[in-house]
Amino acid sequence: MLTNTFDPDLFRKNSEAVLSRLESHLADSSIRGLELIDPETLIQAARALMTDERDKIAAFDEKRLDGITDLYVRTGIPVHSPGYMGRQFSGVVPLGGVVDFVSSVVNQPSSFYEAGQLPSVAERIMAEELNRFIGWEPDSYAMVTTSGGSLANLTALLAARNRMFPDFWSGGSPAADGGPRPAIAVGADVHYSVSRAAGILGIGEAQIVRLPINREQQICMEQVRPTLEAAERRGLKVFALVASAGTTSVGAFDPLDELGDLTAELGIWLHVDGAHGASLLVSDKLRHRLRGIEKVDSLAWDAHKMMFVPAPCTLLFYRNKEDSLGAFQQRASYVFDEEPDRYTELDSGARNFECTKRPMIMPLWTLWSVYGRALFAEKIEYLCELTEEIHGILLDEPEFETVHRPEANILCFRYRPAELSDEDVHRLQVAIRNRIKLRGNFFISKVNIDGVAALRVVMMNHQITTEHFRMLLSEIRRVGIDLLAAAR
Ligand SMILES: Cc1ncc(COP(=O)(O)O)c(C=O)c1O
Structure with missing residues (x-):
């Protein structure tokens, strides 16, 4: 049994199964944010995938591996989706992932x-x-x-x-x-x-x-x-x-x-x-x-x-x-x-x-x-230009306030539709960010600037266009209107 675990043929089969799951993951370009799962539910789902065998090496069960891969892929921030605009880690160039896989095997x-x-x-x-x-x-x-x-x-x-x-x-x-x-x-x-x-x-x-x-x-x-x-x-x-x-x-x-x-x-x-x-x-x-x-x-x-x-x-x-x-x-x-x-x-x-x-x-x-170098230069230039463009979009939106002129691919701004105090603006941005996260269409972050929260987007994905950003703005506006109405 010990030898079976290290069997190269099994390794190939497992790798092929994982690869096809990852291929469909990468091919999915739907607009999604994070699907946040209750930790207790996730613990149960993870436990259900574990063998009950305690005394000897368990027989390999393909379904278990499929289940683990699937759960792993499904529960992450979908960094390849145009809905992901929230943090500084990126969807990797897939070949980079392939080489990392080699690193894990040759150790x-x-x-x-x-x-x-x-x-x-x-x-x-x-x-x-x-x-x-x-x-x-x-x-x-x-x-x-x-x-x-x-x-x-x-x-x-x-x-x-x-x-x-x-x-x-x-x-x-x-x-x-x-x-x-x-x-x-x-x-x-x-x-x-x-x-x-x-x-x-x-x-x-x-x-x-x-x-x-x-x-x-x-x-x-x-x-x-x-x-x-x-x-x-x-x-x-x-x-x-x-x-x-x-x-x-x-x-x-x-x-x-x-x-x-x-x-x-x-x-x-x-x-x-x-x-x-x-x-x-x-x-x-x-x-x-x-x-x-x-x-x-x-x-x-x-x-x-x-x-x-x-x-x-x-x-x-x-x-x-x-x-x-x-x-x-x-x-x-x-x-x-x-x-x-x-x-x-x-x-x-x-x-x-x-x-x-x-x-x-x-x-x-x-x-x-x-x-070569151009892969990196081209992607970075696209992301920084995109950020400059969305800054321009915000300047034409009276309900939004820009906080700085972007020098890279990070942009902070506020939804500020009416005469609100800084304290209310702060609370509103935090609430918007949380609501957007729960809705699961976009993933953005927030940061305090001069003591007042701002919404923060980080453009890491070259598949994002200004259209996606306009969709995000519509969602922020909808959420903001609801929140303000509920607070009245
Ligand atoms: C400016 C800056 N310095 C340091 C770090 C920390 O780097 P790491 O997450 O690789 O430890 C970050 C992470 O976001 C960062 O933005």
Whole structure:
């Protein structure tokens, strides 16, 4: 029975069954949002698919596998549907999924060359390919993959902290001995993973310096120097400034060029959270949003967002390759060789947090190899142009209020039909978002901007057209009218 479980013929049959289910899933382009299921109901449905056999290996039951696949596919956000406009993870390029399937079967973790030879080489190649758009000297930079943008932000900040405070790793915070209090400076709208990273790094909320942002939600350059000076007067020593290249809320890009000059002058590490927007670098039309990127010390780049590959796949770039070795310090004779050779020099284990790490680069490298850069550039350009167009549509709709001019593929707006107080507008947007989610035709999100909720769409699917957006607006209007009538 044990041998049967590993039978290659069974593997082929199972794969074929799953493939045909996935094919029909991908072919379904109906307009749908999320079908939210009561967790208890789902637990029951999932339990009903489990074998009762407890003592021996159960006989393979095709129906069980069909049931599991079907339930899995049916209960997710339908990321391939034009109704999905809500979050930053995307429908993947199907070939990327195929390669991920290969990764799951051959199981080659990629922190060490001997375990994942091709993934290690593919990481090096992709670093070279993408660095062409960053522009660093070929021998001077480094790139390491991490399981998500949050971990990339943490890793870069650790490296920055250790560069300015080399004894922190072994001796703890210098503040404990009356030394300066290490701090980071961040745009006020930075992703929550950065504040969370600060907690892990051993610096408190009070050591996070929030830089004011302007109406477009970008770091307000005129206020950076005075805010940093005020922090210094409070006894804080800022070791890193975190800018965003595509904020989560509205997709705003901070002024990297100016920030690069200032941080170089002040000796502060500039980290760019490009989890969402770094991918715009591959587009000739949109690269200018990240003007000055060559000046930064590190850059987090999520390929599982705007490069449409399975999650997670994050690339963390360092301008100086020595810095990439600064995040972690460890000894473990079972994996780290004292004398690197031509093989172990491709190991990334000393530079990333994970020991066993998914060979996440493989779908990206394969798509890049098979289709080239234009696949990504074309899709990203379509999505950003579409977002610009729907912004234009909203400007002509008096009942809707736009909140910002989109710089990428994220747009926030409000349904504001009458003279309502900010508090009522806030409540109305939250209620609309929830009602839309329950109706199940569209999936959108919401975010607070200046303390008032706004509806948020993220265009990740190139099958969405302005017509779909107009349909969404009609639905919002209908729902909004009902909600206002019910509140009277
Ligand atoms: C700007 C930004 N940074 C970081 C993250 C976190 O990335 P991940 O979800 O890959 O951990 C996100 C996720 O949405 C993001 O938008």
